[in-house]
Amino acid sequence: MGGKYRITGNRYPRMRKPRRRGRLVFLAVASVAVLGVIGWGTWQLIDVFTGGGTASAAGGGDCPAKASPAASPSATSAARPLPEPGQITVNVLNATPRGGLAKQTADELKKRGFRIGQVGNATKEFDKKIKGAGLLLGPASSLNTSLPVLGTQLAGAERRTDTRKGTDVDLIIGTGFTALTQQAAATEALTALTAPQPSATAPKKGC
Structure with a gap:
């Protein structure tokens, strides 16, 4: 074009729209935030359903480990009451x-409440x-x-x-016998032996 509208110089005006970098940055930050929330929620669900088993297995936390009742030898005695001396x-x-x-x-032994059967010498097998x-x-x-009661x-x-x-x-008296256990100690x-066994310690609240 001529006259006052003529274009001078060696640069031409850019015709495309400027890039919207601000919108891209916002979308990236929002995506990271959403993924973080989803991951945190998933971890919380796993912790709820497993009861925090990872910490317990590693020995961490304030909750004591629960004792297995099968491991206690006294559980058998408690489940099967011992007989009284008068029943033996x-x-x-x-x-x-x-x-x-x-x-x-x-x-x-009779004075101590036991029932007495045969009294005499041991057989040849034990004499x-x-x-x-x-x-x-x-x-x-x-x-x-x-x-155990007689013992x-x-x-x-x-x-x-x-x-x-x-x-x-049978109570077969051996050559090392001197006397029965003193009655007070035997009682x-x-x-x-027959006392109820204490129950396991209750876990802390929240365990």
Whole structure:
């Protein structure tokens, strides 16, 4: 064009629209924020449904680990009450060369509430062959019932089971026998044996 409208110089005006960089930056920041919120929410859901198991397994946190009831040996005793001395029939047999021990021991056990069955000398299988204080012998069912109760009356006595029928148990006096456990100590041991076991410590609130 000529005249006053003529274009001079070597640069030409740009005809395209300027880039909107501000809008792109805003969209990028918004996308990052949305992804962060989604990730945080997912983690919270996982923590709720798992009960925070990761921290517990690693030993962290303030919540104590719960004890397994199956691991406690006292749980069996609590689930199966032990018999009273009056429910146990004891055969007192002397396996030593000393005379009169079977009757003396049987009389003392009777005073302590046990029922007395046979009193006499031990059979050839055990005569002079029990080296310790004594041997407590009974059926398999007595191993965790009658024998522990009778064992409170003669500390250090060995416990065995056999294939007999019935519920009677034997106290076979050994060559190391001197006397039954003192009654006060035997009563204390029996009380501890039959006492209810304390329950596991309750977890803290929120655990």
